[in-house]
Amino acid sequence: MSQTIDAPRTPVRPARKKGINWEKWGWIYMRASGVILVVLIFGHLFMNLIVGDGVSAIDFAFVGGKWASPFWQWWDVAMLWLALIHGGNGMRTIVNDYARGKMTRTILKGAILAAVAILILLGTLVVFTFDPCPAGQPADLLPSFCAA
Amino acid sequence: MSTATIDAPAPVDDALKPFIVTLIVRRFNPELDDEPKWVDYDVEMFSTDRILDALHKIKWEQDGSLSFRRSCAHGICGSDAMRINGRNRLACKTLIKDLDITKPIYVEAIKGLPLEKDLIVDMDPFFESFREVQPFLIPSKKAEPGKERIQSVADRARFDDTTKCILCAACTSSCPIFWTDGQYFGPAAIVNAHRFIFDSRDDAAKVRLDILNDQEGVWRCRTTFNCTDACPRGIQVTQAIAEVKQALMRGKP
CATH class of the missing domain: 1.10.1060.10 (Alpha-helical ferredoxin)
Structure with missing residues (x-):
């Protein structure tokens, strides 16, 4: 049998002594954010799909109305940050477990980091700067409720 | 003084009737083989026998080159851990009666450690x-x-x-x-x-x-x-x- 896989624990790496243990905090983050996300996501689904007219009520005006309130802005931003970092960290552990080769790992983890960072930045920007009726736009491009 | 003894032969229990079990063992000889290969063996077993007994029968009666580790054969020394039907078990604690013998039983070395020969890995x-x-x-x-x-x-x-x-x-x-x-x-x-x-x-x-x-x-x-x-x-x-x-x-x- 051609021996292409190194024997386990070669070379033996010494245990690290000081500094922040990111593996540990990553592990704790997954548990903590998971519990909070259960509340946030089911609250989100309940508000969007069940309360009032349910799913048929969702349109541009519904989203615009929700993001007019700081409560829902912070709810959605918290969900965005927690879920993306939670998912990104999960993907990172899968890469650590299954990707072979230093180069492959670096590329995959870099891609995950870029995706998470870009989505968080864009999402946060949109949630806090969202204006359903931007001033100075032609009226035919704006939703009907802006006229009121 | 005499003691009453039972003269009639005891009825033969089903557990005492032997039957044929097929074992498929993942063999590897580092001196001859490039890759491990699966080899079939038919052995006569009792339902009270263990996988270790089957391996013994193969080694003693069919193919003496089969290599595996075992010491105490009673689940204490921990020498004969192997993958039996895809699950890691001690060969000496896995009874034939607990396995589905209508199908062949797959036996291979434990995974993740370098394979040395047949069922032996580098520990x-x-x-x-x-x-x-x-x-x-x-x-x-x-x-x-x-x-x-x-x-x-x-x-x-x-x-x-x-x-x-x-x-x-x-x-x-x-x-x-x-x-x-x-x-x-x-x-x-x-x-x-x-x-x-x-x-x-x-x-x-x-x-x-x-x-x-x-x-x-x-x-x-x-x-x-x-x-x-x-x-x-x-x-x-x-x-x-x-x-x-x-x-x-x-x-x-």
Whole structure:
């Protein structure tokens, strides 16, 4: 049998002594954010799909109305940050477990980091700067409720 | 004086009738083969026999070149851990009657450790990570001359489960993280660290916790419970790993 896989624990790496243990905090983050996300996501689904007219009520005006309130802005931003970092960290552990080769790992983890960072930045920007009726736009491009 | 004896032969129990069982063993001879290959053997077995008996029959009656480890043959020495029908078991504790013998029984070496021959793997990396967690008592002061170190029943019960480990490597070689990343300490090393971390007579818990707090320590565990399923001694391995994680978060046992 051609021996292409190194024997386990070669070379033996010494245990690290000081500094922040990111593996540990990553592990704790997954548990903590998971519990909070259960509340946030089911609250989100309940508000969007069940309360009032349910799913048929969702349109541009519904989203615009929700993001007019700081409560829902912070709810959605918290969900965005927690879920993306939670998912990104999960993907990172899968890469650590299954990707072979230093180069492959670096590329995959870099891609995950870029995706998470870009989505968080864009999402946060949109949630806090969202204006359903931007001033100075032609009226035919704006939703009907802006006229009121 | 005579004792009444039963003259009539006892009715033959079904368990005493032999039947043919097919074993498919993953053979590998490093001097001849490039790749391991699966080889069929038909053996006559009783339902009370074990997989180890089947391997013995093959080795003694059919093919003397079959290589496997076994010592005590009674589930204590931990030599004959192997993958039986895709699950890590001790060959000496797996009874034929507990397997579906209408289908062939697949027997292969445990995974994740370098294969040496047939069912024998190189156990050195496994024992290396066991050694690394310092699995011996490290007290801070000497016991009084002529006295033992006193321990309450409750203190002993705290780590009772993990004292049962026989180092057969069934857990470590069932762990998917160990398969893909051999740097991981593996369940067996953590179980044996647990045995001393939670021992009230031991004072080096901090040292072992620091070792297991490493990037390749307990945080790699994904709680798939393969190790708990594989343990022939019934140790709650995943729970022991979780207890070490809890101790790491508290900073003390």
